Amino acid sequence: MENNGSLPPKPERLKQKRIRNLVIAVILLVIYIWAFSGVIRAMDWSMLQKLDENIRQVLPKLFSPDLTEWRKVFDKILETIFIAYAGTLIAAILAVPFGFWAAKNMVKSPVWNTMGKWFLILDRTFPELILAIIFVISVGPGAFAGVLTIGLTAFGMLGKLYAEVIESIDMKVVEAMEANGANKIQILFYGIMPQVLPEFLSFALYRFEIDIRASTILGLVGAGGIGTLILITAQNRNWPQLGFIIISIVVVVIAIDYISGKLRKRLV
Amino acid sequence: MQSTQHHISIYPRGMKMRVTLTLVMVALFYFFSLHKTESDFIEFFSNLDVVFMKLLSMFPPNWDYIPHAIGPLIETIQIAIVATTFSVIICIPLSLLSANTIVKNQYVYYFFRNLLNLMRTIPDILLATLFVSLFGVGILPGILALTVFSLGILAKLLSETIETIDPRQLEAIQSTGGNLLQVIWYGVVPQVLPQFISYGLYVFELNVRASLVLGFVGAGGIGSIIDTQLNFLQYKNVMAILILLLAAVIFIETVSNFLRRRVV
Amino acid sequence: MITFKDVSLVYPNGTQGLKHVNVTIDEGEFVVIVGLSGAGKSTFIRSINRMVTPTYGELYVDGENVIQLQGKELRKLRTKVGMIFQNYNLVNRSSVMKNTISGRLGHTGTLRSILNLYSKKDRALAYENLKRVNIEEYVYQRADQLSGGQQQRVSIARVLTQEPKIILADEPVASLDPPTSHQVMKYLKKINQEDHITTIVNLHFIDMAMEYADRIIGMRDGEIVFDGPASEVTEKTFEEIYNRPIREHDLRGSE
Secondary structure, rough: OOOOOOOOOOOOOOOHHHHHHHHHHHHHHHHHHHHHHHHHHHHOHHHHHHHHHHHHHHHHHHHHOOOHHHHHHHHHHHHHHHHHHHHHHHHHHHHHHHHOOOOOOOOOOHHHHHHHHHHHHHHHHOHHHHHHHHHHHOOOOOOOHHHHHHHHHHHHHHHHHHHHHHHOOHHHHHHHHHHHHOOOOHHOOOHHHHHHHHHHHHHHHHHHHHHHHHHHHHHHHHHHOOOHHHHHHHOOHHHEEEEEEHHHHHHHHHHHHHHHHHHHHHHH | OHHHHHOOOOOOOHHHHHHHHHHHHHHHHHHHHHHHOOHHHHHHHOOHHHHHHHHHHHOOOOOHHHHHHHHHHHHEEEEEEHHHHHHHHHHHHHHHHOOOOHHHHHHHHHHHHHHHHHHHHHHHHHHHHHHHHHOOHHHHHHHHHHHHHHHHHHHHHHHHHHHHHOOOHHHHHHHHHOHHHHHHHHHHHHHHHHHHHHHHHHHHHHHHHHHHHHHHOOOOOOHHHHHHHHHOOOHHHHHHHHHHHHHHHHHHHHHHHHHHHOOO | OEEEEEEEEEEOOOEEEEEEEEEEOOOOOOEEEEOOOOOOOOHHHHHHOOOOOOOOOEEEEEEEEEOOOOOHHHHHHHHEEEEOOOOOOOOOOOEHHHHHHHHHHHOOOOOHHOOOOOOOHHHHHHHOOOOOOOOOHOOOOEHOOHHHHHHHHHHHHHHHHHHOEEEEEEEOOOOOOOOHHHHHHHHHHHHHHHHHOOEEEEEHHHHHHHHOOOOEEEEOOOOEEEEEEHOOOHHHHHHHHOOOOHHHOOOOOOO
16 A cells, blocks of 8 residues: 555535534533532532431332222322323314314415414423413312313324324325315315324324323322322322332333223224 | 115224224213313303403512522523433433344343333322432432433433434444444444434423422422412412423523424 | 355354355455355355354354354454445445544554544545545545445445455445446456455346456355356356346346
């Protein structure tokens, strides 16, 4: 091989790229120093000394679950499931018209269509807990506030997903029906719905899985479900019961994920 | 033939039955759920004025309370950043171990797959409660809870991406005599880096939202002052906090979305 | 020098890749392996750098039986044997330079390679090799922005940067059009002649095999059914190897 071969020329935009990377690195560094220094200052280091004792005291109790109050736990878990179910179903139905509104190929006017999209984005920005607080204040504490919360948060995501499904359908079928002289409603039920329905259902089931998890936090602000019980149990340092709650929730979540996953596979 | 006398269905009979039955069951369970959760929509809509009045009790928000909420909000964001950082770092080995393009041993692969699945079944509130019970009240349990919570999601997303990479590109690096680390660095990293950054930002958004929950169980952040103000029925203060929080969430998600679009 | 001594390979699913293969390839030879797809050509050359592992027999590369090699020893073998693939197998999102320098991985420490700390000599070597295949103007382009022929030339540069004793090419022109195919084969041939690197190429195009090979080995069903200098090969030989008449798609066509 030729000894002392020439080196490649420096890339043209090397300097520009280096400056850009340097700026990014500096910004990241500043953010990290800010975040970590804040966290370290706020940290209560003395808790680490108690950690050893806590682990010895708490862990064994967590692993010896107490079933004496199983009825209460079961009731609350069932309530969580009911909240998730009712909320998801409301959202799944409500999201259909909004999905059509936000789908590019269904709405002629781009302004109108963009408004639909924005409406759904607006809905998705609200964290569950914020909505839950607002509903608890306006309709009073209880599972109904939870249902409304889940319905409204799931609706934004399902609307967006539905719109994407509608945008991906085969428009030739619709054209053929228009050529047949079918009216709008007929086209909707014979041309569009059969194409999108399985995926709509699949997304609704998927959202149900998420909502089961989401419903567990509603109780923190009094919107029903198991959350309140978790809070009280932990405050009373009733570790054996907390252990039981954890196991029950994990089992329920796994079971629902499994069934829902099976159903989704059959649908699509 | 005889069929002229029969009603001819467009759908097979069995299917029609199954669909109807499913719909009836879905509807029944729905009404049962509404009953159980005491969801009375008729009452809700007929008393809409009362609902509206109660809603108005949150307005106008007490803007004077905002300065008290800034400190906890900053703490919340810092917790989310630190937790996201930890989970981004830990997820790298974890997702490599649960990707079948890298790990050929079936037992190792399924062990880590199932570990990730198990991690994702535990809701964030339980993780926070669990860590508070072990560490006591403070931000450390909050950081740990969010780390574990986002780790499950992030490692799952990343390992799925690693499973879809082009194995031929790895083969080429192997054929030059590169060792495992070199194969990962030269073959895997360039293929997944943009998605990895995007997932990291996405999980950061999730963490900001989830960090709200922490304060309610004593794991730090803005949740604790919301809890207090709620208990004191200071709804105008609550509203001020919620608006501040919403503004922060929108700001963070806008920036994060902008960055995500640029990397992919 | 490469020697196959009664080498057989059975895949885990029961497919027999190689059946009692006995053959010796001398240093500096340009050998073309021909055969239909599924004849075992790919298994044959992938055995040499142990991308697959023969299940029986002895396989000597550079005087060493490679069948038992593992870990570090295996990687050392692979640094000596460069490989070119049908689909180029470049890392798409990396630059041409980064792809080329990855040929040095086997010679570079892990930490140095991760931090991109290649010696001046290595970088110069990579660039010289890009020049040899006339692709140096794209040195900082992303690999997936190049055409197929250009990508295959980058992969030749990558192999050269490895400074191998043997080059294996697995259907290097199957994804290319006729003019680019000839270009790639010419580069391989030129490198073989100038650097005396033993080169083994899998091809299923008869005319290309006859044009570029010094020696042709024919395979069918995992066995070697022909082995001789290219000058002795006629279309009839191929009909015997393929066990059927020659068809048009067995020919690549001229430039």
